Amino acid sequence: MRMSKLVGRKIKEDPKDAVTTSHKFLIRGGYIRPVSAGIHSLLPLGKRIVRKIEAIIREEMDAVEGQEVLMPVVLPAELWVESGRLESIGSELLRFKDRNDKNMLLAMTHEEAVCHLVRTEVNSYKQLPLMVYQIQTKYRDEARPRAGMIRAREFTMKDAYSFHADQECLDTYYDRVLQAYERIFQRVGLKNCVTIESDPGMMGGDTSHEFMALADCGEDVVFISPDGSYKANREVAVAKCEFKKEESLPLEKVATPGMKTIGEVAEFLNLKPENTGKAVFFQEASGDLIFAMIRGDLEVNEAKLRKIIASAELVHASDEAILASGAVPGYASPLSLDPAKIKIVVDRSVAECSNLVVGANESGCHYKNFNFDRDLSDAQVADIAMVREGDPCPLTGEPLKMRRGIEVGNIFKLGTKYSAPMNCSFLDQNGKSRNMIMGCYGIGVGRTMASVLEQSHDKWGPIWPISIAPYHVHLCSLNPKKEGVAAAADKIYADLLEKGVEVLYDDRGEKAGFMFNDADLTGIPYRLTVSPKTLSSSQIELKTRGAEGSSVIDLDAAATIVANTVFDTLKKKS
RNA sequence: CGGGAUGUAGCGCAGUCUGGUUAGCGCGUUUGACUGGGGGUCAAAAGGUCGGAGGUUCGAAUCCUCUCAUCCCGACCA
Numbered sequence: 001m002r003m004s005k006l007v008g009r010k011i012k013e014d015p016k017d018a019v020t021t022s023h024k025f026l027i028r029g030g031y032i033r034p035v036s037a038g039i040h041s042l043l044p045l046g047k048r049i050v051r052k053i054e055a056i057i058r059e060e061m062d063a064v065e066g067q068e069v070l071m072p073v074v075l076p077a078e079l080w081v082e083s084g085r086l087e088s089i090g091s092e093l094l095r096f097k098d099r100n101d102k103n104m105l106l107a108m109t110h111e112e113a114v115c116h117l118v119r120t121e122v123n124s125y126k127q128l129p130l131m132v133y134q135i136q137t138k139y140r141d142e143a144r145p146r147a148g149m150i151r152a153r154e155f156t157m158k159d160a161y162s163f164h165a166d167q168e169c170l171d172t173y174y175d176r177v178l179q180a181y182e183r184i185f186q187r188v189g190l191k192n193c194v195t196i197e198s199d200p201g202m203m204g205g206d207t208s209h210e211f212m213a214l215a216d217c218g219e220d221v222v223f224i225s226p227d228g229s230y231k232a233n234r235e236v237a238v239a240k241c242e243f244k245k246e247e248s249l250p251l252e253k254v255a256t257p258g259m260k261t262i263g264e265v266a267e268f269l270n271l272k273p274e275n276t277g278k279a280v281f282f283q284e285a286s287g288d289l290i291f292a293m294i295r296g297d298l299e300v301n302e303a304k305l306r307k308i309i310a311s312a313e314l315v316h317a318s319d320e321a322i323l324a325s326g327a328v329p330g331y332a333s334p335l336s337l338d339p340a341k342i343k344i345v346v347d348r349s350v351a352e353c354s355n356l357v358v359g360a361n362e363s364g365c366h367y368k369n370f371n372f373d374r375d376l377s378d379a380q381v382a383d384i385a386m387v388r389e390g391d392p393c394p395l396t397g398e399p400l401k402m403r404r405g406i407e408v409g410n411i412f413k414l415g416t417k418y419s420a421p422m423n424c425s426f427l428d429q430n431g432k433s434r435n436m437i438m439g440c441y442g443i444g445v446g447r448t449m450a451s452v453l454e455q456s457h458d459k460w461g462p463i464w465p466i467s468i469a470p471y472h473v474h475l476c477s478l479n480p481k482k483e484g485v486a487a488a489a490d491k492i493y494a495d496l497l498e499k500g501v502e503v504l505y506d507d508r509g510e511k512a513g514f515m516f517n518d519a520d521l522t523g524i525p526y527r528l529t530v531s532p533k534t535l536s537s538s539q540i541e542l543k544t545r546g547a548e549g550s551s552v553i554d555l556d557a558a559a560t561i562v563a564n565t566v567f568d569t570l571k572k573k574s
Numbered sequence: 575c576g577g578g579a580u581g582u583a584g585c586g587c588a589g590u591c592u593g594g595u596u597a598g599c600g601c602g603u604u605u606g607a608c609u610g611g612g613g614g615u616c617a618a619a620a621g622g623u624c625g626g627a628g629g630u631u632c633g634a635a636u637c638c639u640c641u642c643a644u645c646c647c648g649a650c651c652a
Contacts, residue, residue: 012601012613013586017645037644085652091575092651109652143575143650151651159652219651410652442652479610513612520612531611541611 001044001471003506003518006030008043010518020217022450023148025462029521031449031470038145038153040446045522048470049449050156054135056187056467056574057158057443060180064173066133066160071113073137077103079112082422094141106139111414111440114161115422118436125165125428128436129173133160135445147217149450150406160441165428167415170437174207174413177441181211181409187574188448189465190408191455196222198410199235199303208412211443212405213451220407223400225393230400235303238383239391239400243352249369254357257364260330262296265366269357273297277356277370279332281317281325284309289317289325289342292384293334295349295356299386308345308382326361333361334376344379346372351381406451407444414438456546462523463546467573471504472566474524474545476516478531480509488555489530492540495559501566520545525569528562 008030017034018024026032031046042050058068077095080086086093086105094106107113114132122130138157145153160177164170178195185193190213198210210233212222221234232238259265266273276296282305283289290309292300306314319329325342327333334344335358350356351372358370370376389402416435419425425433449468456463466472473496477489486507493505504524506515512531519527529541529550540558543550553561 009584009602011585016580016586019646034644089652090650111652138652140652144646144648146646412652440652476611482610509610511610511612511614513614516612518613529611533611 001504003504004508006044006504008033008045010521018148020147020150020450020454021457022150022217022453025453025457025521025523026148026450029461029523032149034148038142038151040149040152040154045470046449049464049468050445052468052470053188053445053448054158057135057184057445060184060187061131061133061158061160064131064176064180066131068134069117069132070134070136071107071110071117073107073139075105075107075113077105079116079422080105083112083115083418084421085112092140092142094139108138108140109157109442110134110136110159111161111418111438112422115418115424118161118163119422119424122163122436123426125426128426129162129164129169131160131162131173131177133158133441147450149446150217151219152446155447156445158443158445162439162441163419163424164437164439165426165434167437170413170415170439174411174439177411177439178209181411181441181443184443185211185213185408185448188468189452189456189573190448193408193451194222194224194228194231194405196231196233197236198233199307206413206415208410210407211409213408213448213455214403214405215451215454216404217454218404218406220405222403222405223387223389223391224403225396225400226398227396230393230395232387233405234386235301237387237400238394239385239387240394240397241349241385241391243349244354245352246354248371248374249355251370251375252368253360254366254368255364256331256366259364259366265357266296269366269368271357274353275355275357277334277350277358279327279334279359281322281327281329281332282314283317283321284314287321289321290314291327291332291334291337291342291344292347293344293350293358293379294347294385295353298347298349298388300347300384301386304382305345305384308380308384309343328359328361328363331359331361331363331365333359333367334379335367335370336361344376345384346376346379346381347384348381349385406447406454408448408451409441409443411441412439414440457523458520458546460517460520462521464523464525465573466525466566466569469523469525471502471524472526472570473501473503473562474519474522474527475503475505476512476519476527476529476531477505477507477509478512478515478529478533480507483532483535485530485532485535488535488540492528492530492555492559496562499559499563501559501563526562526566528558 011028014024015027032040098104135158139154142153192214194212196210198208223237224231259268262273262278273296278294278296280292280300294300322329355369357366360367390399393400419435425435428434453462480486496503525545527543538555539552541550541552
């Protein structure tokens with residue numbers, strides 16, 4: 001490609017709306033252009049990267065017997081009524097009516113569509129297991145799109161769905177996909193991508209994993225042990241915290257007028273927050289109240305709590321609801337609650353610590369010296385604590401490190417969450433109808449491109465791994481008007497193309513510094529420079545993006561040397 | 575959805591507080607000349623609903639009201 005004709009100019013200054021490195025460089029380098037909040041056009045360079053990422057994904061999906069399909073972006077709402085998600089999903093699902101007043105929606109994921117597809121095509125155990133996948137546009141009406149491609153409203157996703165006759169088959173297949181995912185992220189050149197167990201959340205199912213590209217701009221928090229043996233996201237992370245028991249002191253009511261928060265109470269009684277117990281009220285969708293108790297310095301992890309009480313929906317309870325249960329907000333006590341009205345879940349930190357200050361369920365009063373064993377045996381004890389940086393690793397006991405990550409992929413064991421309501425079933429060996437067991441597997445394609453850039457750049461621009469670089473070679477022709485420079489550059493351009501090397505040819509005749517800066521901002525792995533300086537000795541310059549220095553090679557052998565270098569590197573990296 | 579910020583040429587900005595002719599600057603673009611290894615120099619040129627609507631005023635980019643858009647923090651997040 002001749003750069004003089006390439007669509008997508010380089011931009012010298014940082015766009016004012018871009019904050020993250022990938023967002024800035026993708027715009028400045030001419031990879032993407034914003035169109036609306038969270039909606040972008042891909043320019044030719046960006047499209048080439050995306051195609052290469054997609055090609056790697058296709059190879060790996062095909063290698064686990066995936067069959068590529070393409071399902072519609074626009075779906076009739078009735079399919080989502082079947083699964084129940086039309087109701088359960090909020091306004092991030094974009095709904096609209098067509099000209100016949102029929103309810104439609106823009107798919108944000110395709111479980112419904114794939115169940116519709118598979119239930120009409122597959123009806124025998126002999127056809128299972130199977131996996132179909134697609135690389136398709138998704139739309140989520142995000143409340144707050146951000147960071148360019150990292151959290152967009154419209155984005156490209158590879159989503160795959162597997163169907164099995166039994167759980168064991170899913171379990172085996174799931175592990176194969178997990179390994180395929182790790183190969184994909186390694187092949188696209190993510191240097192720092194970790195596989196972590198995650199909380200299936202509203203997707204349902206029992207097991208899920210996330211693939212996190214570690215980057216400071218990531219939205220998700222990952223806890224990692226120093227030796228890397230333990231990795232988990234914030235929702236599921238556990239810590240091996242040790243708590244000290246002391247001799248129990250007698251329960252004592254103390255006046256704490258106007259002291260409602262943990263900080264206020266601790267300061268008033270001249271204690272640390274660790275010496276208090278905090279009450280947090282939650283409400284289930286059914287309206288039932290949950291009283292969660294945790295040591296004052298810790299926070300309740302709602303995902304863990306949800307799992308323990310087996311409730312998909314959990315919100316902070318209103319003061320009215322708390323009052324109605326007979327508890328006094330701000331002074332709520334575990335001691336005088338009616339277990340029939342309210343379920344009590346106590347964190348290990350409270351159960352295993354001694355002499356805590358807790359509410360007295362009376363305005364302006366607290367109890368000192370609460371001891372769980374003695375004072376409240378009738379409650380469920382569980383780990384519902386949010387892990388903090390530095391907490392001991394559950395495996396090694398070493399202090400956990402907290403890192404930020406971009407979720408580039410996730411995989412779920414869905415079970416029959418969708419197949420059951422949508423009647424996606426098959427006849428087994430005994431002629432009995434059973435629901436298919438499903439798994440689903442997603443990868444954010446644009447997000448992957450941005451993540452690679454987040455992890456691989458310098459102050460001048462991206463340093464693309466050759467596996468996804470838009471071109472292999474960036475050819476600069478300096479002073480093309482002089483001494484046969486243009487002719488030499490044209491020739492090596494043609495020779496490289498002949499050998500199958502992808503070349504971006506800067507034939508614009510700009511000043512050297514201008515072109516070099518554009519080359520750095522483009523980030524192609526190899527830069528070839530043709531100029532009078534080296535041409536006088538029948539040589540040209542070869543430089544590797546991101547590396548110091550450069551070398552000169554003989555003009556006659558250049559195309560062969562460069563082509564071999566490119567193809568050797570490509571082979572090694574895949 | 576709550577809090578904050580910003581909308582002026584393709585991009586980045588000044589001007590707004592304190593209203594006053596033809597609204598500026600840098601980069602980019604076009605033309606010509608010189609220059610030629612890390613964003614060069616000179617000359618000329620094109621390019622503007624000052625986000626939008628309403629209002630105040632003799633007069634509004636500037637003051638007031640409403641509105642839209644974009645970004646940031648938070649909530650939310652298959």
